[in-house]
Amino acid sequence: MIQNTSKTIPMLANQTNDQFQRFNKYMKVSVLLSIHNRAELFERGLWSYTKQSMHKDDFEIIVVDDLSTVDLRSVMFQYKGLLNIRHIKMDHTRHWFFKELNPGWKKGDGDFKNWAHTPAASYNIAMKKSQGQVVCITQPEIIIAPDALERGWEVSYSG
Numbered sequence: 001m002i003q004n005t006s007k008t009i010p011m012l013a014n015q016t017n018d019q020f021q022r023f024n025k026y027m028k029v030s031v032l033l034s035i036h037n038r039a040e041l042f043e044r045g046l047w048s049y050t051k052q053s054m055h056k057d058d059f060e061i062i063v064v065d066d067l068s069t070v071d072l073r074s075v076m077f078q079y080k081g082l083l084n085i086r087h088i089k090m091d092h093t094r095h096w097f098f099k100e101l102n103p104g105w106k107k108g109d110g111d112f113k114n115w116a117h118t119p120a121a122s123y124n125i126a127m128k129k130s131q132g133q134v135v136c137i138t139q140p141e142i143i144i145a146p147d148a149l150e151r152g153w154e155v156s157y158s159g
Contacts, residue, residue: 027084029059029149030132033140034122036066041141043075048143050082054150060084062129063140064122088125 031049035042049061061083065072067090076085123137134156136149145151 027058027060027130027132028153029054029134029136030126030130031059031061031136031138031149032064032123032126032130033061033138034064034066034119034126035068035072035140037068037070038141039068039070039072039075042072043078045140045142045144046075046079046083046085048146050079051146052144052149053147054153056082056084058153059149060086060131062086062088062126064088064090064126066090066119066122086129088129090122090125 033042033045046061049059050056052059063072063076063085065087073087076087079085127135134153136152138144
């Protein structure tokens, strides 16, 4: 899913046009990934972002690690310098959503006694941290087409 989240910042009265251009350089696309373990699939998915036709400085990848028991940082480290990756480690002890087991669950809604997570919470955190004007929400194991981000950007701004 690609969503246009165009952001604007007013130019300060004492800034020149050159200064404004430097401070107004935003990411075109933010790719949001929520992951729990699956390091091998994650590595395969990240590899596909190195093949994008869009320049690496025009998109960021925000990875929200949802209490993985494997070290995903080693996978991301392989792409240091090749991709613009930000890693956010979910802390279920600090997030209000996880203070109560099964928030909003009522008896009879189903047998979800140990359920305490929805990927939507991870994506909401990633969305809040995103800097892109367009957001791409996908799964970490997905291999995307080489022109996917560029085409998504063009479609969002083609009027």
